[in-house]
Amino acid sequence: MDDIRRNASAPLVSLYLTLLTSTIAPGLLSRAAHAAESNSEATHHFSIPAQPLRTALQHYLEQSGVQVAYPTLAAGNARSTAISGTMTAQEALTRLATATGLSPRFTGAHSATLGKENSAIMLGPVRVGGRVTVLQDAQSAYGPGVGFVATRSASATRTDTPLISTPKSVYVVTRQQMDDLQPLTIGAALRYTPGVVSLTANDSTPSASLFQPVHQRGFESYTFVDGLLNGTSVTDPFFLDRIEALSGPSSVMYGQANPGGLINMTLKRPTEKAQGQANVGFGNYGRYQGQIDLSGPLNKSRTVLYRLIGMGVTQGSQTQYNHYKRLATQGDIEWKIDKKTDITLIGQFAYDPQSWSPWIGIPAYGSLIKSPTGRIPVSRFYGDPAFNENWNRQYMLEALFHHEFTKNLQFNVTARFDAQSDGSCSLMSGAVDVTKNIMKRSAFCNSDAHGRSSQLTANVSYKMKTGPVSHSFLVGVDYRGQWSQGSWGFASAPAVSITDPLYNQYTFSDYIQATGGKSTTEKYAYWQDGIYFQDQINWRRFYVTLAGRQDWNGYGKMFNRPFTWNVGINYVSKIGLAPYFNYSKSFMPQTGKVYSAGNLVQPDPLSGHQWEVGLKYQIPHLQSFMTVAYYDLSENNVLVSDPYFPQYSSEIGQVKSRGVEVSAHANLAQGLDLILNYTWNKVYNSRTTLTGNTISGESVSLLGKRLVQQPTNAASGFLDYHLPKSLAPGLSVNFGVRYQDKSWADQANSFRNPSFILFDTGMSWNAGEVFKAVNGLNFRLNMTNFANNTYVQCGSTRFCHYGNQRVVYGTIGYHW
Numbered sequence: 001m002d003d004i005r006r007n008a009s010a011p012l013v014s015l016y017l018t019l020l021t022s023t024i025a026p027g028l029l030s031r032a033a034h035a036a037e038s039n040s041e042a043t044h045h046f047s048i049p050a051q052p053l054r055t056a057l058q059h060y061l062e063q064s065g066v067q068v069a070y071p072t073l074a075a076g077n078a079r080s081t082a083i084s085g086t087m088t089a090q091e092a093l094t095r096l097a098t099a100t101g102l103s104p105r106f107t108g109a110h111s112a113t114l115g116k117e118n119s120a121i122m123l124g125p126v127r128v129g130g131r132v133t134v135l136q137d138a139q140s141a142y143g144p145g146v147g148f149v150a151t152r153s154a155s156a157t158r159t160d161t162p163l164i165s166t167p168k169s170v171y172v173v174t175r176q177q178m179d180d181l182q183p184l185t186i187g188a189a190l191r192y193t194p195g196v197v198s199l200t201a202n203d204s205t206p207s208a209s210l211f212q213p214v215h216q217r218g219f220e221s222y223t224f225v226d227g228l229l230n231g232t233s234v235t236d237p238f239f240l241d242r243i244e245a246l247s248g249p250s251s252v253m254y255g256q257a258n259p260g261g262l263i264n265m266t267l268k269r270p271t272e273k274a275q276g277q278a279n280v281g282f283g284n285y286g287r288y289q290g291q292i293d294l295s296g297p298l299n300k301s302r303t304v305l306y307r308l309i310g311m312g313v314t315q316g317s318q319t320q321y322n323h324y325k326r327l328a329t330q331g332d333i334e335w336k337i338d339k340k341t342d343i344t345l346i347g348q349f350a351y352d353p354q355s356w357s358p359w360i361g362i363p364a365y366g367s368l369i370k371s372p373t374g375r376i377p378v379s380r381f382y383g384d385p386a387f388n389e390n391w392n393r394q395y396m397l398e399a400l401f402h403h404e405f406t407k408n409l410q411f412n413v414t415a416r417f418d419a420q421s422d423g424s425c426s427l428m429s430g431a432v433d434v435t436k437n438i439m440k441r442s443a444f445c446n447s448d449a450h451g452r453s454s455q456l457t458a459n460v461s462y463k464m465k466t467g468p469v470s471h472s473f474l475v476g477v478d479y480r481g482q483w484s485q486g487s488w489g490f491a492s493a494p495a496v497s498i499t500d501p502l503y504n505q506y507t508f509s510d511y512i513q514a515t516g517g518k519s520t521t522e523k524y525a526y527w528q529d530g531i532y533f534q535d536q537i538n539w540r541r542f543y544v545t546l547a548g549r550q551d552w553n554g555y556g557k558m559f560n561r562p563f564t565w566n567v568g569i570n571y572v573s574k575i576g577l578a579p580y581f582n583y584s585k586s587f588m589p590q591t592g593k594v595y596s597a598g599n600l601v602q603p604d605p606l607s608g609h610q611w612e613v614g615l616k617y618q619i620p621h622l623q624s625f626m627t628v629a630y631y632d633l634s635e636n637n638v639l640v641s642d643p644y645f646p647q648y649s650s651e652i653g654q655v656k657s658r659g660v661e662v663s664a665h666a667n668l669a670q671g672l673d674l675i676l677n678y679t680w681n682k683v684y685n686s687r688t689t690l691t692g693n694t695i696s697g698e699s700v701s702l703l704g705k706r707l708v709q710q711p712t713n714a715a716s717g718f719l720d721y722h723l724p725k726s727l728a729p730g731l732s733v734n735f736g737v738r739y740q741d742k743s744w745a746d747q748a749n750s751f752r753n754p755s756f757i758l759f760d761t762g763m764s765w766n767a768g769e770v771f772k773a774v775n776g777l778n779f780r781l782n783m784t785n786f787a788n789n790t791y792v793q794c795g796s797t798r799f800c801h802y803g804n805q806r807v808v809y810g811t812i813g814y815h816w
Contacts, residue, residue: 002670003410008799011600015728017777019145019208020258022151026157028519030449043062044064044087044089044259045162045165045541045572046063046083046084046092047083047084047151047164047576047618048060048063048080048082048083048084048092048096049082049217049621049622049623049637050079050081050082050621051079051080051101051213052078052080053070053079053097054616055276056080057070057080057096058133060092060093060096060500061814062160062412062684063092063162064092065089066093066106066111066112066317067112068104068110068112068114069111069114069115070102070114077342078100078102078288079100080096080097080100081095081098082620083095084576084618084621089106089112090104090106090112090171093112097622100114102114102566103115106295111459111777116475120512120658120707121798122482128539128669129406135166136179139151139152140152140160141154141155141159141160141161142154142160142266142269143241143242144174144175144176144241144242145172145175145177145242145250146623147174147176147623147673148174148176148177148665148666148667148669148674148720149174149480149623149624149625149665149666149673150163150174150242150625150665151163151618151623151625153170153244153251154227155170155244155246155262155264155689156168156170156203156246156250156538157221157253157370157474157545157547158253158457158474158476159461159472159474160536160616161536161640161689163183163616163625164572164576164578164616164617164618164625165543166568166573166582167248167543167568167569167570167581167582167696168246168248168568168582168584168612168755169195169246169248169612169629170245170246170247171193171195171244171245171627171663172244172245173189173190173192173242173243173244174192175240175241175242176240177192177722178237178240178674179674180720180734180762180764181718181736181760181782182780182782182809183237184236184264184313184678184813185236185237186223186235186237186243186265186449187214188237188784190214190241190243190245190248190263191572192677192716192738193245193663193674194661194662194675194677194678194679194714195216195245195247195260195261195659195661195679196214196215196221196245197214197216197709197710197740198215199601199710200696203352203577205526206751209786214263215260216247216260216261216262216680217248217259217260217631217633217657217659217683217708218246218260218657218681218683219259219635219638219655219657219683220258221245221258221262221263222256222257222258222262222263223235223262223263223264223265224257224262224263224264224265225264225265225416226398226400226416227254227258227264227457228267228398228414228416228455228457228480228522229254229256229480230265230454231396231416231420231451231452231453231455231583232283233260236326238291238293238309238311238313239267239268239309239328239330240265240266240267241266241267242265242266243263243264243266243267244263244265244266244681245667246261246264246693247261247609247629247631247661248260248261248441248582248584248612248631248633249564249584249586249610249633250262250584250586250761251548251549251551251562251564251567251584251585251586251587252534252548252566252584253532253534253547253549253590254478255478255480255551255553255808256480256553256589257586258588259586259588259606259608259633259635260657261374267330267332267346267398268293268307268309268332269307269332270305270306270307270332270333270334271295271296271307271609272296272297272302272305274295274296274297275295275296275816276292276293276295276296276814276816277291277292277813277816278291278292278293278813279291279292279812279813280813281313281809281811281812282809282810282811282814283807283808283809283810284314285316285317285318285807286314286316287313287314287316287809288314288315289312289313289314289315289811291309291310291311292308292309292310292362293307293309293312294306294307294308294309294310295307295308295332295525303335303337304330304333304334304335305333305334305336306331306332307331307332308329308330308331308332308576309329309330309331310327310330311327312326312327313325313326313593316378317356318378318379318802319378319379319380320379320381320737320801321357321381321383321385321388321503322381323351323353323354323356323436323807324352324354324355324356325355326351326352327350328348328349328350329348329349329350330346330347330348331346331348332345332347333345338421339563340403340404340646341402341403341404342401343401344399344401345398345399346399346400347395347397347398348395348397348400349394349401350392350393350394351393351394352390352393353391355389355392355522356381356390357390357427359387359426359427359428359429360375360381360383360428360429361429361798361801362380362382362429362431362600362800362801363376363429363432363439363498363797363798363800364432364695364751364794364800365434365795365797366498367800367802368745368751368753368754368794368800369751370693371434371498373437373498374499376498378500378802381501382439382496382501382502383426384503384505384507385503385504386503386504386505386507386508387425387426387506387508387510388425388427389423389425390424390425390426391422391423391424391427392421392422392659394418394420394421395418395419395685396416396418396419397416397417398414398415399413399414399415399416400412401413406771407463408462408463408464408653409460409461409462409463410460410462411458411459411460412458413456414456414457414458415454415455415456416453416454416455416456417452417453417454417455418452418453418539419450419452419635420450421449421450421451422446422449422450423448423449424444424446424447424449425445425447425511426443427441427442427443427444427493427506428441428442428443428444428592429441429798429799430442430495432498432798433800434498435499437497438495438496438498439496439798440495441493441494441495442491442493443490443492443493443506443511443514444489445487445488445511445519446486446487446488447486448485448487448529449484449486450482450484450486451483451486452482452483452484453479453480453481453482453483454479454481455478455479455480456477456478456479456480457478458476458477459474459475459476459532459770460474460475460476461474462774468539468540469538469539470537470539471535472538473533473534473535473538474532474534475531475532475534476529476531476533476534477529477530477531477533478529478531478532479529480526480527480528481527481528482523482524482525482526482527483523483524483525484523484524485522485523486521486522487520487521487522488520488521488522489515489519489520490520491510491511491515493506493510494506494657498810519736525555525556526553526555526589527553527554527555528551528552528553529553530549530550530552531549532547532548532549532550533547533548533549534546534547535547540787541571541572541573541574543569543570543571543572543659544567544568544569544734545566545567546566546567547562547565547566547569548563548564548565549563550562550563551563551587551640552565552627553589555589558589558605560587560589560605562587564586565584566580566582566583566585567582567583567584568580568583569582570616572790573803576614576617576618576619576620577616577617578616579613579614579615580613580615580616581611581612581613582610582611582612583610583612584609584610584612585607585608586607586608586609586610586635587605588605588606588607589605589606590603590604590605590606590639594648594649594650595652602649603639603649603650604636604653605637606635606638606756607635607636608634608635608636610631610634611631611632612629612632612635613630614627614629615628616629617629621752622666622667622668623666623667624664624665624666626663626664626666627663627664628660628661628662629661629662630658630659631657631658631659632641632656632657632658633654633656633657633658633688634655634657635656635657636654636687637651637653637654638651638652638653638654639651639652640761646797650686650690651690652688652690652702653685653686653688653689653690654685654686654687654688655684655685655686655707656683656684656685657681658681658682658683659679659680659681659682660678660679660680660681661677661679662676662677662678662679663676663677664676664677670722671721671722671724671732672719672721672722673719673720673721674717674720674721675716675717675718676717676720677714677715677716678713678714679713679715680712680713681714682704682712683707683710684704684706685702685703685705685706686703687703688702688739689700690747692705692746692747692767693748693798694748695748695750695751700748700750702747703719705744705747705748705749706743706744706749707744708743708744708745708746708795708796709743709744709745709753709793709794709795710743711741711742711743711755712741712742712743713741714739714741715739716736716737716739717736717737717788718735718736718760719734719736720732720733720734721733721734729765729769729770730761730765730767730768730769730770731764731765732763733762733763734760734761734762735759735760735761736758736760737757737758737760738755738759738760739753739755739757742755743793744753745793745794745795745796745800746795747796752765753792753794754781754791754792756789756803757789758784758787758789758791758803759785759787760782760785760786761783761785762781762783762785763780763781764778764779764780764781765780766778776813776814776816777813777814778814778815779810779812779813780809780811780813781808781809781810782808782809782810783806783807783808783809784806784807785804785806785807786803786804786806787806788806789803790802790803790805
């Protein structure tokens, strides 16, 4: 295995050494010749839309490394001119300031001033462009984005990198998009993201589990928060500044992650400007919700900042006896120790005293398939309210530390400790007998479960130039330790009538009597150590990313030492087009359980690879970002949900996934924002010895069969329009449409889930634009599936769910 691993990594090492030596040698020989060269003569890629001069100079600093001082009185409310393309720092600054009446003058390799033409350099009150915390910049890799557009990300590289020079697919859900959609879960927030499928049709009903049922490119996605695996972090969208869907294998930066991609979320952080909001919400199915978000400085020097977020929600659902309640809070403290050092502490607590039952669904007969027993009502519950308990309690403490030794040498650490306890007891769907009009059931309890985890990632980044080539090095270490313990048990339960279910027939006393009060206790421990490196190379308009990672991890009696790597290249043209290519490897120990012949066994680790080719585009002078990508992905030892025991898995073998993703985000004009997406995906079993039963009971090979609930085609579009003040002051309206193609409803591919089209709409009104006395008061109304279409999604003949009917949610909020 070591020989294979060395051979696999040889192409990466060889390519890296060739590029590095070919650039270092001329750099050393010509260092003296270039010592006097000003940074104003070096070329950089710029993409800065027209905006207030103050914020434009922040982007200019990030993209050129040049800090600009300017007179605030002379600048007034000046706006910059949009610039895009590759040019010198001096040329870019000159274009940027064209309409301001100010002229640039470079005072050093990394500093410049803006002043009135033919005037003495007496600046008076001066603002230093870009001298703000990166988190205050909406278009930073950690900011909320602008409108529906985000142009930078750190998910793929762990560095703040423009998306157009990132040779990988990254899709960002901005803060405004979440405000417009008002999603209750991460799955709902990702509805307008290409390549993402939520397997439970009713993804707007939250559960106690924070691992959302989201699949990317056919594979289940793990969720990360601030770059660390999400153990218990509160990831209600209200607590987030942005959500990023990073597509494709990402083990080289994160270690444990499935090959289809991962979801990385950024928690809200303190702000230098004092601000706050309070909202009360209400909707159908008895939904009531309260939210509060306060932030600002704690001292006059603004070196200590805080943020306090809280929410409470209670609601029912379209299914009888399914209720959800949650209380959650987050507190942040940021201390700017000096101009180069800061530390942020984030604490969270959440308690879900009640959640919906995850293991009971409806049968395919009577919902998706016609049945002599008639159609099952959307509200039908086949569990028993007397044996239905699902609760969750979680805590988290996170620390983020940043120190800048020099402009080019920085150190970052993110560490987190979390703990969780939960319990779940409910009935499970079983075989259906249409002739007897019954569905068999069993009882399952996962009680007294508790766990904790400790995680840390630390890295050093260093930027340097070797002749005409720029390098951005990153070297880091990862640690993750997870421990948990729980008791579980099965018991028989009485069958239920499909057409006339009776409730309060099975209680906890019946379960205890059936099991004799005994349960199986399991302990779980997993650890992972990793070292990763990366070099982002820039030569003229070419960008090359090389990365590798060595892991050591253990689970139970298994120990692995995988090496994964990634290589990507893209070319950013003058007109904003950027073709790219990426190849990446993945490896992940699987910590679940496979139910096989009455036994629970540990699955084999995942290993796979993907190549991807695509084209990215930023329209000049317009806040926009577009991506077209084609990928070919193979993964070994893939797990799928066991159709008979949904809380466990079956091991398929090898799965291939091929597809095309198209995405366009654009702020078309002032107050007009647009999202368009399209996905074509074919994911199938390319190597397996498993067999499955068709709907008629015939046993067939699963080789070549498509994975369940994975549509071939999907498309969506969302438009938000802020009406002109002359027509309707303060009023915004939005409209969205989602299409999902038919998909297979069982592993044997013997019957299908139908295609469906859903429509979403919403509106908001800022009353302060009409009545100045209530400035900050706003009203919002959202409807998902407002046409009230009824649709069903099945994973087997036993386990189906109705999609959400019309969901209406309104809020009254006050912002200050």
